[in-house]
Amino acid sequence: MTVAPVAPTTDTLLKDLLHTAPDDLDAAFLRLTDALWAAGKPTDAAPAAVPELVAALPDADEARQGRLALLLGLLAETEHATGAGPLTTAVRAGLAHYLPLLTGAQPGGPLQLAALYLLSHLGEDRDAILEAAAGTELTPDDRTRLERCLQPLDPDNVVLGRVWPSPHEWQLGDAELAFDQSWISNLTPEQLKATWSSDTRSVLAYTGAKALWALRNGTPTVVHDTSVHADARPAEPPAPRIEEFSRFADVLRCPDCRATLSYEQSGATCTGCARSYPLPYGVLDLSAGAGDAHGDDDVLQNAAGLQGIGFHYENVLRPAFLRVMGQNWGGAVTPADEDAYLTEQLAAVDGPVLDVAAGAGRWTAVVAEAAGDGGVLALDLIAPMLAGLRSRLPEIATLRASALALPVADSSLAAVNCWNALQALPDAKAAIDEIGRVLRPGGRLTLLTFRWGSDPVYRYFQGSHAFPGSPDGIKLFETEQIHTWLSDAGLSPVAETGPGTFVIITAEKR
Known part of the structure; x- marks a missing residue:
């Protein structure tokens, strides 16, 4: 008789993450993630696991705190399309643990980036998060991504399409704002909500990808294109020549x-x-x-x-x-x-x-x-x-x-x-x-x-x-x-x- 192997419990997988050797840390993170989350959807084990993840944060080292923060953000994001639900509510209960990860971590470092990804999902705590962020050293693009993800949709004052990779990267003049409003004003409420949600999810994905890479490799490096081909805005097109x-x-x-x-x-x-x-x-x-x-x-x-x-x-x-x-x-x-x-x-x-x-x-x-x-x-x-x-x-x-x-x-x-x-x-x-x-x-x-x-x-x-x-x-x-x-x-x-x-x-x- 062959006995089917028993899958490890969430408690066991969490202990592995907290105590495994540094070289095995990422594998342990992926095993725990796989037990609670799959391709943007929570597993049945996720609701009960969230309080355990939150409780483990204070005593973990930075590398493990960052991975726990990223996983909590992934679980909150499973409710992005439908609005905050029980998982997001459970994640919000740990806010007092998350804010020190933002304010006390190395600026631009892996832990701060992971905290930004997690906090970007907690719109109902917007005021507290932005107050903490105001006194924290953040790059302009990281700060405006956080602000955009926490911002509620206001149909009378909305920017669509010009938020990725961050709102900071878009400097809008009067003509551009007028151009935007010319097509935004024709959207149905359903289109407006769907596009706002899609924009937000793309910003969250950028924040999450940046944080995950940093947790594995260290602080990201931005390489600028110094080519003469990209230096200046183009002039008016020349006359046609067949x-x-x-x-x-x-x-x-x-x-x-x-x-x-x-x-x-x-x-x-x-x-x-x-x-x-x-x-x-x-x-x-x-x-x-x-x-x-x-x-x-x-x-x-x-x-x-x-x-x-x-x-x-x-x-x-x-x-x-x-x-x-x-x-x-x-x-x-x-x-x-x-x-x-x-x-x-x-x-x-x-x-x-x-x-x-x-x-x-x-x-x-x-x-x-x-x-x-x-x-x-x-x-x-x-x-x-x-x-x-x-x-x-x-x-x-x-x-x-x-x-x-x-x-x-x-x-x-x-x-x-x-x-x-x-x-x-x-x-x-x-x-x-x-x-x-x-x-x-x-x-x-x-x-x-x-x-x-x-x-x-x-x-x-x-x-x-x-x-x-x-x-x-x-x-x-x-x-x-x-x-x-x-x-x-x-x-x-x-x-x-x-x-x-x-x-x-x-x-x-x-």
């Missing part, structure tokens, strides 16, 4: 019927189906409506169209995104590293290059310099991003088009760059299939994206970020999955690296 596109007549195709295009100063026309494609602000719009499918009711799509988003994306949003998704809190991958990789991998390219989901052009400039005289096409769907790219790089042929239906002839490109974009596309496999279609034999794909973290807690924080195109949370990958898609598209990896949870691959068309 010659920028007609030089790629052998490459560009109608996205509807794949026929060739004819060119005139006002834009391009398909020689097959006779569809016309305009040239607003010097961007050839080959989207065929793909970028307009969300309509006015998609709140996050409206947020994506915020004025100045291109400049803000390159300087604030993108670095923060890499910290969360790539576990890049220690600066293992710097902008200079990315520049060097692309330069090395694309230096020998001979022929036209397409930069897919080019954003505001920070890495398009690197691709263009590395690829030499073959010519570069930059493609994105978000019009404000393209306006920034066009202003910064007036010599680059800039297209508005879908990455899932590239307006490009079969086997016509020497290289495609898809840098920090695959996870933002609605169908990653279809995008890789398209890249395989347009690359000529021997053509190169340079790809940067992200894989899921190795543990369920960090994976939860990665997936809790909601952005335009992923309103239900970011969808990342397993490395093997990407390899399969590349192979199916006729591509074979020739170089690969991946510190943290980065996936950086160069593949060639067979």
Whole structure:
């Protein structure tokens, strides 16, 4: 007769966390977490365990206090969507233990960051928490994240979309505030509440990911992009020049019927189906409506169209995104590293290059310099991003088009760059299939994206970020999955690296 093993009790798992050797501390934390929490939901054992976790805090050392605080925050967050419930109430009972973790810990250190994550869930204790925080050394971004998570929704005075990675990172002028209100005022109460909740959850996820990494690795390091490509706000876009596109007549195709295009100063026309494609602000719009499918009711799509988003994306949003998704809190991958990789991998390219989901052009400039005289096409769907790219790089042929239906002839490109974009596309496999279609034999794909973290807690924080195109949370990958898609598209990896949870691959068309 085989006797089934008995799962350890919560009391046993908590004792393990409190007394295990430092090298086993994280494993003990994950075992205890697994017993009480699973992918954002509490287990049956969670309600009874919360008072035990709170009672263990005062006598624990800082490393264990930080993990207990993080776990209590995760349990309170299970009620985020429905509002404070019995678990949050039980967590709130320990407030007197949490405030000293905030005020007495090393500024910016792991314990303070864990305390910030926990306290960010206790909105009913907002006044006491903010009073304690007022006399505490916090960075402006940490302080405004805490304030935003504790703030109740006021429908008459609300900011949406401009809160991540922290409200401090957004300096709003009168024109931007007016732009915001123009679409916020049209939301239904249900949309307003849902978007506010989604914004809050994304801020909580940033706070939690930062705290978890710090508990394992120490105080995070912020690496700034000192590249000349990101130094200044772009000027007004230059006048349209159809010659920028007609030089790629052998490459560009109608996205509807794949026929060739004819060119005139006002834009391009398909020689097959006779569809016309305009040239607003010097961007050839080959989207065929793909970028307009969300309509006015998609709140996050409206947020994506915020004025100045291109400049803000390159300087604030993108670095923060890499910290969360790539576990890049220690600066293992710097902008200079990315520049060097692309330069090395694309230096020998001979022929036209397409930069897919080019954003505001920070890495398009690197691709263009590395690829030499073959010519570069930059493609994105978000019009404000393209306006920034066009202003910064007036010599680059800039297209508005879908990455899932590239307006490009079969086997016509020497290289495609898809840098920090695959996870933002609605169908990653279809995008890789398209890249395989347009690359000529021997053509190169340079790809940067992200894989899921190795543990369920960090994976939860990665997936809790909601952005335009992923309103239900970011969808990342397993490395093997990407390899399969590349192979199916006729591509074979020739170089690969991946510190943290980065996936950086160069593949060639067979």
